[in-house]
Amino acid sequence: MIPRQACRLCVVTDPELGRGLGHVDIARLALEGGATMIQLRDKSAGLRRLLPKAREIAGLCRAHGAHFIVNDRLDLALAVDADGVHLGQDDLPSMVARSTLGPGKILGVSTHSLEQAVRAAQEGADYLGIGPIFPTTTKVTGYAAVDCGTIRLVRARIDLPLVAIGGISVSNVAGVIQAGATGVAVISAIVGADDIREATRAFLTAIRHAESGR
């Protein structure tokens, strides 16, 4: 289980898109700006190098009352006692991940269609990523943009928190929230910003505004 408000704004730390900042600095600034969830994603670094960073981010998240989620690596999530993991469609299947993680950890799953969303929900996901909503160059997903119509379709069928991702900016986030997303996950629009703290605040303001008009 994950509180809905924790899904409001997830910042995915991706140093490759940042301006020279590493995972920890990105996370710290995003938390200071009000991020409700930090997702550590690093497909290339060995865990020896990631471990101290993950521990530090876990501590920062606790201090800020935010959730800390590790992408893909259940082993790292378990090792640093993160709140949970986020899995893509190429990662461990949800049912296997759930049984490896135990019931106490949060399981988020990236989905790219209504069908994938329904399956992830059935297999024990606590929240669903959904996207890419808009075309994005952050990650070669191999999936076409799904647009806000898919959010509405999934929202109508599934009661889990939905975290929209992919090409979301301060100027288009309102439509995403109004379509039924519980929140959004952001990489480049925050990690690549001149001021990560301010960019995070601007997102939160836009999200809250959209929520009040929902």
Added chain:
Amino acid sequence: MIPRQACRLCVVTDPELGRGLGHVDIARLALEGGATMIQLRDKSAGLRRLLPKAREIAGLCRAHGAHFIVNDRLDLALAVDADGVHLGQDDLPSMVARSTLGPGKILGVSTHSLEQAVRAAQEGADYLGIGPIFPTTTKVTGYAAVDCGTIRLVRARIDLPLVAIGGISVSNVAGVIQAGATGVAVISAIVGADDIREATRAFLTAIRHAESGR
């Protein structure tokens, strides 16, 4: 704890070095040839794709009375209930891995010097990889070849099973065993062989012969 005889001949499945065979076929042929341990190593494939292969290899190892070890990914090892994991110096530190894995799983650690070997032993490794013994092109390790002198040094200080790796062939394995290695881990000399089963058998014969002369 791992029985010493399980460390006699570990075959590391690496399809990139094989002749078109995948992890499962390599493992099956090596087990038919008498491999005592299979290590699944794949740094690039997502776990969704590796999971069914790991499960199949786990079943084959059980059927052959061999040990099944997963490289790096504790999460995959836990998910398929492998016998344990093998960690490199860039992977999770041994103490962290041990506490995440629990006491029942085997923990193997790659070491490249006496100092690393002593540390891994202190931190809870069940067996030590040691190498590269000879120059090898299988893996860019960033470590110079350590030669059989290092095996002797480590053997004199540490009572754990030692699995030598790196450039080991049927023609040089005797010296490695006589220097004090419990066994060897082999990639290219078996995975790249015309006949994996026969290559495995030839290694075992050479190892047994060297053991009897030790």
